[in-house]
Amino acid sequence: MITPQDIKEKTFEKALFGGYDMAAVDSFLEEISTDLALLQRENATLKGKMKVLVDKVEEYRGNEDALRMAVVSAQRIGNIIEREARDKADALVNDATAEAARITKDAQLEVEMEKARLDEAKRSSAQFVENMELLCNRQLSFLEKVGEMDFIKEHRANRIVEVVPEQADAPQAEAPVAVPYATDPGEIHETVKRIEETVAKAADEPVSDVRPNFAPAASADDEMPTRAFHIVTDPDDDVDKTTQFTFDGFEK
Template sequence: MNITPLDITQKQFKTAFRGLDREEVEGFLALVAAEFEALVKENLALREDNRRKAEDIVEYKGRERALQETLVTAQKASEEIRESARKEAEITISDAELQAEKIVQGAHSRFLRIVDDINELKRQRVQFEANVRTLVESHLKLIEAFREPSREEAVQFMPAARKRVADE
C-alpha cells in the first residue's frame, strides 16, 4: 500500500475514551506528513536524476562504441595505408633497380664500343706508322739514288765512266 503525504494529513482516528491528545496527534501527523513529503520529493528527484544518468550512460556507451569502431577503422585504414606505402616503395625500388641496370648495361655497351674504337685507332696508328716508315724509307732510297756523287765517288766514277765511254 502506497501512502502519500495527503493520506497522512487526512487520516482520521476514532475517538475513544481516554484517547490521545488530538492536537498533539495532529501536530505529529503534520510533521510526519511534511517529512514524508520531503522524502517523496527527494525520492522523485533522485529517480529523475538516476533516469538522466542512465540515459547519459547509454549515450556514453554509444559514444564509446562509436569511438571504438572509429579506432578499429582508423587502425585498419592505417594498416592499409602502411601496406600500400610498402608495396609502392617496393615498386619504386624495383623500377629504380631496373633503370639502374639499364644504365649500367648502356654504360657497359658504350665502354665496349669505346674500347673497340681505341683498339681500331691503335691498329690504324700502327698501320699509319708502317705506311709512313715505308714511305720515308722509299724516299730515302730515292734520295740516295738521285744524290750527287761525292768527290771521292766522282773520282772513282770517272775512270770507270771513261772506260765505259772508250769501250763504246
C-alpha cells in the same frame, strides 16, 4: 504506496477505554504526512537528476563507442597509408636501383665499345704507318736504283758544270764551280713534294698493273731511246697494294 493525503484522511474508531489521544495522533499523522511529502519531492528530484545522469552516461557511452570506432578506423587508415607508402617507397627504390643498374651496364658497354674502337684505331694507325713506311722504303729504294742508271748519271754530269761561251771569253771571269746535283733547296723541296704526293696517291688509290712501253725514236741521230720499264703491283703483298718498279728494260 501510501501518500501524504492518505495519511491525512486516515481516521480511527474511538475506543471506549484506554484509547490514544486523538489530538496527539492527528498531530503525529500531520507531521508524518509533511515529512512523507518532502521525501517524495526529494525522491522525485533525485530521480530526475538520476535520469539526467543516466542520459549523460548513455550519451558518453555512445560517444565512447563513436570515439573507439574513430580510433579504430584511424588506426586502420593509418596502417593502410603506411603500407601503401612503404610499397610505393619500395617500388621507387627498386625502380631506381634497376635504372641505375641499367645505366651502369649501358655505360660499361659504351666504355667497352669505345675501348674496342680505340684499340681498332690504334691497330689501324699502326698498320697504316707500317704500310706507309714500307711504301716509302720501296719508293726510296726505287729512287736509289734509278739514280744509279747511266742516263741519270749522264744527266747529272751534264748539269755539274755548264759553261756559258760568252762568259768564258769575258775578262776576269771566274770559272764556274761544280755543284752537286739537286743541291738547290727549291729543287729538293719540289722533289720531296713529288715523292710525298706519289706516296699519298699510292696509299689512297692503289693502281693495277700498268706496263707503259716507250718505243725508241725513229732517227738514229737523236738521243738514246728511252729504255722500257714496267710498273706492276705485287700480287703477294697482303698488306696493301703498293706500286713497285722493275728495271728489266734498263741496260747499261
